Structures are given as C-alpha cells and as structure tokens.
Amino acid sequence: MTLVLTPKVTPPQRLDLSALLPHLLADKSSKEIAAIDLATTCEKITVGDLFRIRAGSAEEIRFEDGSERFDGVGQGLNRGRILVAGDAGINAGRKMSGGELVISGNVGPYAGSAMAGGRLEILGNAGDFLAAPREGELNGMSGGLLVLRGAAGLRAGDRLRRGTILIEGGAGDWLGSRLIAGTLVVLGRAGMSPGYLMRRGTIVLAKPPALAATFVDCGQFASSFPAVFGRFLLPESRGAARLFRAPLRRFAGDMAVLGKGEIFVPA
C-alpha cells in the first residue's frame, strides 16, 4: 500500500522534501519518518509536524496536497514513485535518475534540473530553467523523459544533454539555450530565440517564433526519424504524435557555435 502524507498545516517556512524518497524510507517506521527534519531555516520542523502519515510501502509515496513551499520533491529519486496532488516548489525531481514523479499542480524553477533518468510529469506549469543545470554545473538534463502539460518559463531545457523533454503548453524566451544534445518538443507557442547557442540536439516547435539569423534553412527531406519518434511519444501525448506526423522543415544551427543542432518546424 502507498505511503500517504496529508498536510495538516500550511508550511510556516520553505521545506526541503528531498529526504522523502522511496529508497531512503524503505526501512523506516512511521515513527522514524515522522522525526525527519524538513526545515530550511534554523527553526526545526519535522514530517510529523506537517503531515498526517498513513503508513504503507515507501515504494510509492503520495502527498495528498501540495504547496509552492514544497522544495526538492523527488530530488534524487532513483526508484519507485512519488505523486503530489498539488503544487511543488523549486528543484522538483532535480537529479532524479530513475522511478517516476508526477506532480498534478504547478512547480517552481529548476524542475527536473539535471535529471538523468526516470519519468517526470508535471500537469500544471513550470517556472524558469526547466531541466537546467544549477549554478556552476556544466550539464542540464542527461537522460529520462520530462513531460510538462502546461507552460514553461524562461530557458527551458538549458544545456540539455540527453533525454527527451515534451512541453504541451508554451515556453518562454531562450527555449533550449546552449543545448548540447537530446530532444525538446514544444506544442504551444515558443518565446524568442529558441536554441540560442545550441551545439547539437533537436528542438521541434509546433508554433515557432521567427528564428535567429544563425539558423539556416535546410528545407524538407525524407527521414524515418519523425515517424519513429512520433510513435514513441504517442503514449505520452497525442498532440506530439500529430506534430511528428505532419511534414517538417529543418533549420540547422546555432551557426554562432558548432551548428550541428536543428530546429524542426511544420513545413
């Protein structure tokens, strides 16, 4: 049975929930879980202070409600499942390497930051720097699948290196900035300068803005790649599958750097 955490009070401070992961709670009793400190200030606050705990297997952890003060939800997740029936704060699913994290509300900045594997799904909107590296880190997301049903803020997919990001809503400016490789699909309207300084990798935009002059038009050509990728995405998003079925036109760039990346737009 699922371990269920039901919030009792509004969090009096920002919380660090990165200790609440299946592999960390596997051998812990409810009492031990209740004693875990989640504070981010000098004022101590424990799981027991905040949540009513319904004991169960920690392989699946469900938060019955969320809050934009819930930081680090699923941070470092490597197996099992975490469900949040509400919002989450910064660093949701950061550095996760396996398992599944589903957040039904909105999330703050750096959701899926530097994630390396697993599946992260956000039903609401995300803040800036989706999947991006934190300060001083070289790479953003390096594996797994990130599905955002709502819209993303600025610089979504910054320094993406591997894996797939699918954004069903719109995206802010500098989408896929400094992209290294990987695939980034946006079904909504994208802001200015997508793929700014991207080296390799693929961005697919259903509603692209005017592209920078450093992206060169390669026109249309025959390839099995969109059909294969569209079929992979079909279980996740019918809209994405539809986008990949339509004829696509390729722009290569960013010629200001390596120029081996590409932006596909409907032909």
Add this chain to the structure above:
Amino acid sequence: MRSITKNGVRIDDTFAEAFPMRGTALVITGPNKRWARQAAVTMTGFATSVIGCGCEASIDGEVEARDTPDGRPGMRVLIFAMSSNDLQTQLVNRVGQCVLTSPGSACFADLSAPDVLKIGDLLRYFGDGWQISKKFGDRHFWRIPVMDGEFLCEATTGLTKGAVGGGNLLICGADYERTLRAAEAAVEAMNGVRDAIMPFPGGIVRSGSKVGSKYKALHASTNDAFCPSLRGAVKTALDDDIGCVLEIVIDGLTEAAVANAMRAGLAAIIKLGPRNGARRVSAGNYGGKLGPFHFHLKDLLV
C-alpha cells in the same frame, strides 16, 4: 532404411543433424513494399551457405506498415554465421552496402538479447561528422544524411547464441517435376514459420553435399549417395523408384523454430502425396556425432 508410410509417402526413420550458430533479426523498411523488399533481397543475396558466403541469410517474412517502427512497409530478415565475429562483419557489410544504399530505406533491430551486434554504431561514420545520435528510452538510433534524405539505423541489434543451423529435409521423388512440386509446397509452408529461414535459392538446394572429398583442397563434395546418376556406381541411398532428390536447409533463431519449419514442410509434402509429389523424405546427418541438435523425422509428423 526403415520407414513409416504416411499418405503413401515413406518417411525415413532418421534425423537431421544441426549445429549451433549465431543469429540476429532485422526489420528493413522502405517507402513502399517494392523498395522494402528490394533492400531485403539485396542484403540477403549470396548468403546460401557459410561455407562460401560467410553467412546464411534470407527474408523471414513481410511486416505490415502498422507493425514497423516507422509505420512504413517492412521486411524481416534473419542472418546467421558460425561465430559472433563473422556475424558482425557480415552484418555491417551487408547493411552498409545493401540497405544504406537502397532508396528510402531504414534499418531496425528486431531481436532483443543481452549480447549485441553493432549496426548504426559502425555505419554512422559514413555521415562524416554530420551523423546524429538519437535516444529514446532504451532505443538508440543513428541518423545519417544521404542524398535522398536521411538513413535511420538502429545503433545495435540483439545477438542470439542459441540459433540453430542445418535442419534439413531430403525430398525424394519419382521424377524432376514431382520432386520440385513437393519441395516448393514444403518451402511455401515453411515460409509461414516465424524465426526460421531457408537460405538456398527459393529455399531449395539441389547440390547437397557430404563432408570430405577425394581432392585435398575441398572440405565438402557432392552427396553421391543421393545422386540418381551414380546409382550402381556408388553405395547409393536411393531406391529404384526415386529419380530426383532436392534438399531444403533450415536455419532458425531457436531450436523450436527449426523443428516447427521442418514439421510444416513435412506436413505439406505428406499432404501432396506420392502421386503428385514426393515418394520419400529423408534427412542428412553425420551419424549424430558432429552436431548437438538432432531432429528426428518421426517426431515431427503431425
């Protein structure tokens, strides 16, 4: 030789002796059925026997567009060799020279196994730096720019060490016409069996061989015991009512696939009967000491 008679066809109480091989499966797609088939036919050409071709390969069957990874018409191809190294060499040469070159083609792995062979991981260098790697989940593809667009090729394909090569049926008939008709009926039935191929021309070989030769340079030579023209001159295996012998050789990804193909072939030959088809079915073996897989004909009768 002792035999069982089924619908008038004598089934020898003997067995086909088969050997372990390394094998893999691919799905090759094209812009339409014609070009999917063309790429597969070209890739599996000159691949009848490991003795002279380096591998044994053929088309396992057609794959409907809705069942291929890219939604285009496809052909499933099986390829077998005696060692993993031989198979790797043959695979990359054949995909590189015959599939990559074929208009509109794409190449996908169709066998998952812990051991792998490289395809796109080697062919990508043809892209001269413009090749693009794409991963999704545990699948890895290479996109190689070519003059008609892009060649999409899976990075690796599974390698099975449990493949079986050399299952066979010796189809003996009164004359040429009836023997060929029985062999064709058997191949037709065996084509429906998944994971098994008949690598010889149209599935049929007329020059069955024995081990050894009077000439030092040759390891194999004509199977004189089954040559009607040598009856009387050599220790023949043919009865007086047999005027022609054709052989079907089967390779399969599993022992069960070879057995299933032999079973289907035998059933078709028996159904045809001696009046229109074969009078006798036998099988080739080396006394049972060389190959670990023995397919007894009597066990394969439906």
